[in-house]
Amino acid sequence: MTLWCLVCLDYIIDSGLNLSDNMRTRVAVVGAGTAGLIAAKNLAALGIDTNVYERKKRLGYPPRASGIVSIEGLGSLGADYRKAVTNTLYGANIHAGGEVMRILSKKPVAKVLDREILNDLCYDESVEEGAHVFTGRDINSEMLDELHRRNIIVGADGAVSAVARHFAMGEIGDHVLTYKAEFAARPRDHRVVDMFFDNNVAPGFFGWICPKAKDLTEVGIGIGQGHGNRLLKIKEISEAIGKARMLSSYASVIPLRPRERIVDEKEEVLLVGDAAGQVKPTTGGGIVFGGNGAILAARAVRDHLREGAGLGEYEKAFDSGFGRDLMLHRTLRRIYSGMGKSNLSLLMKAAKALGAESFLSKYGDMDRPSAMVRRFFLRNLV
Numbered sequence: 560m561t562l563w564c565l566v567c568l569d570y571i572i573d574s575g576l577n578l579s580d581n582m583r584t585r586v587a588v589v590g591a592g593t594a595g596l597i598a599a600k601n602l603a604a605l606g607i608d609t610n611v612y613e614r615k616k617r618l619g620y621p622p623r624a625s626g627i628v629s630i631e632g633l634g635s636l637g638a639d640y641r642k643a644v645t646n647t648l649y650g651a652n653i654h655a656g657g658e659v660m661r662i663l664s665k666k667p668v669a670k671v672l673d674r675e676i677l678n679d680l681c682y683d684e685s686v687e688e689g690a691h692v693f694t695g696r697d698i699n700s701e702m703l704d705e706l707h708r709r710n711i712i713v714g715a716d717g718a719v720s721a722v723a724r725h726f727a728m729g730e731i732g733d734h735v736l737t738y739k740a741e742f743a744a745r746p747r748d749h750r751v752v753d754m755f756f757d758n759n760v761a762p763g764f765f766g767w768i769c770p771k772a773k774d775l776t777e778v779g780i781g782i783g784q785g786h787g788n789r790l791l792k793i794k795e796i797s798e799a800i801g802k803a804r805m806l807s808s809y810a811s812v813i814p815l816r817p818r819e820r821i822v823d824e825k826e827e828v829l830l831v832g833d834a835a836g837q838v839k840p841t842t843g844g845g846i847v848f849g850g851n852g853a854i855l856a857a858r859a860v861r862d863h864l865r866e867g868a869g870l871g872e873y874e875k876a877f878d879s880g881f882g883r884d885l886m887l888h889r890t891l892r893r894i895y896s897g898m899g900k901s902n903l904s905l906l907m908k909a910a911k912a913l914g915a916e917s918f919l920s921k922y923g924d925m926d927r928p929s930a931m932v933r934r935f936f937l938r939n940l941v
């Protein structure tokens with residue numbers, strides 16, 4: 560949309576409201592991925608006038624990401640996503656250091672979701688609650704300035720966030736580059752996802768084989784930040800580049816740390832989802848954490864508009880609800896990323912000897928390691 564159209568849209572909405580010049584009483588959500596649409600649904604449900612602006616014309620397409628989500632985590636998003644489910648998982652095979660740890664629960668633990676259908680369901684829910692979603696709108700800096708005159712801004716525009724850049728909200732300190740592909744192959748075991756951790760393949764590497772549906776197998780990899788530089792070790796490439804400075808590099812990314820700032824109280828700007836770095840650093844899962852970030856952001860906006868509460872309450876609420884678990888995921892990642900094959904093998908063997916397989920099959924929690932630690936100590940106390 561041109562800047563002019565955006566101004567017109569704003570004017571039409573403003574003209575019925577008689578607002579003073581410097582009041583922001585509405586919300587503009589930039590990005591209609593899952594986090595943006597969950598934010599919009601919750602904002603609209605709380606009675607807040609909400610517009611969503613999405614660059615793509617077709618939501619959730621192409622589906623570049625996977626959709627493994629814990630059943631508990633899915634429940635925490637407060638919506639019915641059953642129509643998007645393509646498979647149910649009962650566990651995982653963890654491959655590391657040449658060892659395999661098999662975790663298999665009696666109860667279902669996770670769902671595999673079709674990401675395009677998931678986006679459509681999130682869209683339907685947000686529109687049902689009264690949010691307006693405008694597709695084919697690539698929001699640039701000029702448009703952001705215009706929207707920001709009247710709107711609180713929620714940046715839900717992914718890891719490479721234009722909102723975060725425009726409002727100087729700092730960097731995401733760590734990320735993985737990703738690749739995934741689907742094959743028309745019947746999964747070997749439709750109940751479990753295979754996870755691979757191997758620093759010999761690449762630093763910080765993880766990979767997965769996901770039984771997506773009856774005749775559909777998905778394969779994906781995430782490679783840590785150091786990997787790009789390996790290319791430069793190839794003689795011909797290093798000779799061609801010489802001592803030239805790298806100006807830029809691009810790839811699809813999963814953020815692995817929270818962004819330096821996820822809220823700017825003074826400017827009334829909040830970030831949610833990948834834009835905020837609300838992602839599990841062990842496996843890159845971000846639907847549950849980003850969705851919960853979006854719900855908390857919507858509540859903080861409501862309290863801000865109704866009671867004048869600081870928007871900084873959003874960051875505090877997210878930290879107290881999820882900060883410890885994300886920190887534990889980060890610690891786990893730091894431990895295994897720094898290990899060579901033989902140390903990983905020793906660690907896996909020791910964990911298996913200590914009964915990790917049966918403990919995790921019974922008490923495993925893919926989102927909340929803190930809950931597992933609690934259960935571990937409780938079990939030993941009892």
Ligand SMILES: Cc1cc2nc3c(=O)[nH]c(=O)nc-3n(C[C@H](O)[C@H](O)[C@H](O)COP(=O)(O)OP(=O)(O)OC[C@H]3O[C@@H](n4cnc5c(N)ncnc54)[C@H](O)[C@@H]3O)c2cc1C
Nearest residue numbers: 590592593594614624625627698716717832833844845846
């Ligand atoms: C390969 C891969 C596998 C993954 N697997 C899983 C998994 O199994 N389980 C899980 O929970 N998570 C997984 N994730 C992570 C998950 O996909 C993300 O955490 C989640 O999609 C984040 O949602 P989001 O709405 O914050 O961002 P996105 O889904 O990135 O949505 C951002 C939206 O903003 C739009 N946008 C961007 N810039 C602009 C702009 N300037 N103007 C307007 N619109 C804009 C984009 O078009 C996009 O639609 C995976 C990610 C990848 C890459």
